[in-house]
Amino acid sequence: MRVPRARPVEQLLWWMAAVPATAVIVVGFGVPLLQSLAASFVRDGRITLANYELVYRLYGQDVVYTVLVAAAGLVLTFGAGIPLAGYLRLHAAPTVEFLLKIPLFVPFVVVGHAMRIFLAPRGTLLSVLHALGLISPDASLGFGQTWLGLAIALAWKHLALIVLLLMGAFRAVDESYLEAARGFGAGTIRQIWAVLVPMSASSLALAAVLALTSMLASFSIPLMMSRGSGPQMLMIDLYYRFGQHGDFGVASALGVVSYLLASGAAYYYLRTVSR
Amino acid sequence: MSARAADALAPPAGRYPGLLVATARAALVALLCAVIIGPLLGLVVWSVAERWYWPALVPQAVGLKYWARITRGDLFGALVRGVTIAVITTALALLTAIPVSYAAARKRLPLGPVVLMLFLLPQAFPQLPVFASAAVLFYRWNLAGTMAGVVLIHLVGGLVYAVWTMTAVFRSIGEDLEEAAINLGASMTYTFFRIALPLAAPGIVASAILVFIYSLDEFTGTLLVGAPYVTTLPVYMYTASLGYEMQIASVTALVLMAPGVVLLVLMERFLRAEYLAFFGRL
Numbered sequence: 001m002r003v004p005r006a007r008p009v010e011q012l013l014w015w016m017a018a019v020p021a022t023a024v025i026v027v028g029f030g031v032p033l034l035q036s037l038a039a040s041f042v043r044d045g046r047i048t049l050a051n052y053e054l055v056y057r058l059y060g061q062d063v064v065y066t067v068l069v070a071a072a073g074l075v076l077t078f079g080a081g082i083p084l085a086g087y088l089r090l091h092a093a094p095t096v097e098f099l100l101k102i103p104l105f106v107p108f109v110v111v112g113h114a115m116r117i118f119l120a121p122r123g124t125l126l127s128v129l130h131a132l133g134l135i136s137p138d139a140s141l142g143f144g145q146t147w148l149g150l151a152i153a154l155a156w157k158h159l160a161l162i163v164l165l166l167m168g169a170f171r172a173v174d175e176s177y178l179e180a181a182r183g184f185g186a187g188t189i190r191q192i193w194a195v196l197v198p199m200s201a202s203s204l205a206l207a208a209v210l211a212l213t214s215m216l217a218s219f220s221i222p223l224m225m226s227r228g229s230g231p232q233m234l235m236i237d238l239y240y241r242f243g244q245h246g247d248f249g250v251a252s253a254l255g256v257v258s259y260l261l262a263s264g265a266a267y268y269y270l271r272t273v274s275r
Numbered sequence: 276m277s278a279r280a281a282d283a284l285a286p287p288a289g290r291y292p293g294l295l296v297a298t299a300r301a302a303l304v305a306l307l308c309a310v311i312i313g314p315l316l317g318l319v320v321w322s323v324a325e326r327w328y329w330p331a332l333v334p335q336a337v338g339l340k341y342w343a344r345i346t347r348g349d350l351f352g353a354l355v356r357g358v359t360i361a362v363i364t365t366a367l368a369l370l371t372a373i374p375v376s377y378a379a380a381r382k383r384l385p386l387g388p389v390v391l392m393l394f395l396l397p398q399a400f401p402q403l404p405v406f407a408s409a410a411v412l413f414y415r416w417n418l419a420g421t422m423a424g425v426v427l428i429h430l431v432g433g434l435v436y437a438v439w440t441m442t443a444v445f446r447s448i449g450e451d452l453e454e455a456a457i458n459l460g461a462s463m464t465y466t467f468f469r470i471a472l473p474l475a476a477p478g479i480v481a482s483a484i485l486v487f488i489y490s491l492d493e494f495t496g497t498l499l500v501g502a503p504y505v506t507t508l509p510v511y512m513y514t515a516s517l518g519y520e521m522q523i524a525s526v527t528a529l530v531l532m533a534p535g536v537v538l539l540v541l542m543e544r545f546l547r548a549e550y551l552a553f554f555g556r557l
Contacts, residue, residue: 011385014374014384017375017377020371021372021375021438022375024371025397025434027427028409028427028428028430028431029396029405029409029431030396031412032408032409032411035411035412096303096304096307099307099308099311101539102311102312102315102539103311104539105488105532105536105538106315107492107509107535110318110532111314113512113528114315114528117314117317117318117521125313127332128313128332130332131332156310156314216401217402217403219402219403219495220494220495223513224516235403238403238404239407242499248407248411252407254404255401255404255405255408256404258403259400259401262400262401
């Protein structure tokens with residue numbers, strides 16, 4: 001049954017009901033977003049591209065680093081997530097499903113701290129490996145503070161959400177296709193790669209975009225795991241530029257770079273979700 | 276999980292003995308346990324480690340000295356402040372999000388899709404640069420370093436969860452019952468409060484829990500807008516770990532995780548469908 005069109009008075013009432021929440025988003029997110037956009041073009045009271053020039057000179061390397069870390073995190077997440085979600089689609093495994101959901105409920109800061117302890121040069125992982133006799137006590141694990149350590153931490157945090165999203169997509173694939181595949185002798189792997197993945201390509205892409213945007217913009221995890229030297233994640237640069245140098249102009253320009261990095265992804269994401 | 280391991284987990288195809296499948300399955304669970312639980316276990320050990328020298332597997336001296344700090348001082352203050360902020364944020368998020376979500380779900384909101392898209396922005400764009408810019412604005416408005424400022428910034432993120440889950444919930448309950456009530460002469464207001472709202476109650480609880488947990492764990496906004504005057508547990512934890520107070524940071528981390536663990540159990544038992552619907556929608 002079609003809902004009758006609302007009368008003007010009613011329409012006004014619905015508008016008013018939407019005002020408070022919308023106002024919060026506009027004041028708390030929309031206006032600051034535009035302000036940072038504007039501030040990125042201002043230096044010493046003049047309109048200029050100087051902020052961007054500084055970003056290019058000081059942080060060019062970090063932009064590349066950020067993209068690479070996010071890409072590595074994405075590869076790790078999907079490398080583990082696709083087989084796991086596929087397996088869960090084909091076989092009931094409540095224990096696996098429960099275990100996978102745990103990271104979803106662990107705050108980002110906690111993940112950062114836990115991974116820093118776990119992967120540190122003398123961290124928990126190393127002492128366990130040492131106790132098992134797998135490495136010598138003088139060995140250093142070395143990757144806790146590198147791009148790989150960061151990518152592992154990001155993948156750990158995002159795996160649960162990705163598996164949930166993929167499982168939802170995989171469950172929407174009709175059982176008859178899988179039965180047909182099994183009829184031709186396809187095992188678990190074949191069913192995942194030849195049936196589930198191609199048939200949920202658009203959901204996979206959406207999940208990838210979501211994870212990539214989130215990893216590009218990650219702040220708490222790199223902050224907890226960060227070290228003094230070498231390339232940094234963009235959000236760390238931005239935080240220090242803003243907090244310690246009080247340089248709102250360059251911080252804003254860094255912000256705009258991050259919006260641009262995320263915007264391709266964000267565009268795709270908004271378009272798919274709104275459909 | 277390697278490709279070969281996954282293949283071994285396929286249902287026994289005659290030539291695979293059942294034992295092999297069971298072993299492979301157990302191996303997968305053990306591996307996942309190590310990967311998922313392993314890093315968290317380190318927190319537990321550090322939280323009770325009073326003396327720990329490399330390369331010992333376990334601390335030389337174990338005790339609850341650092342746990343005792345929960346009941347006094349900064350940690351307790353940060354906990355109470357965080358919970359207070361989360362309660363206020365959740366209440367405000369529900370109050371403001373219910374009308375929008377209901378109107379959007381019933382397609383009675385002019386420009387509904389555009390309005391809903393607004394509520395995706397904080398999820399689709401990097402939050403840190405926006406919150407840094409918000410901090411500048413809030414400073415001008417005398418909101419920086421105040422509880423009100425922190426609540427407002429939490430509300431921005433919290434509304435994303437509230438609006439999108441509740442829109443999904445209102446959509447899922449269907450319009451027939453409301454139409455029937457209206458046809459029988461009930462007013463719109465009566466129908467909303469007596470039919471739609473009670474039916475949506477479980478979903479509203481789910482979204483309230485999500486907003487509460489989000490606010491409790493929120494770090495970026497609190498750090499930029501609230502610090503150093505308004506400190507919550509995540510910020511406290513960050514400060515502690517900066518000073519290499521590993522034990523304090525680990526105790527705080529475990530306290531921070533507790534609500535999430537409870538939520539995980541609750542969600543498993545009661546709120547599963549809504550929860551999954553929400554994430555599929557995101």
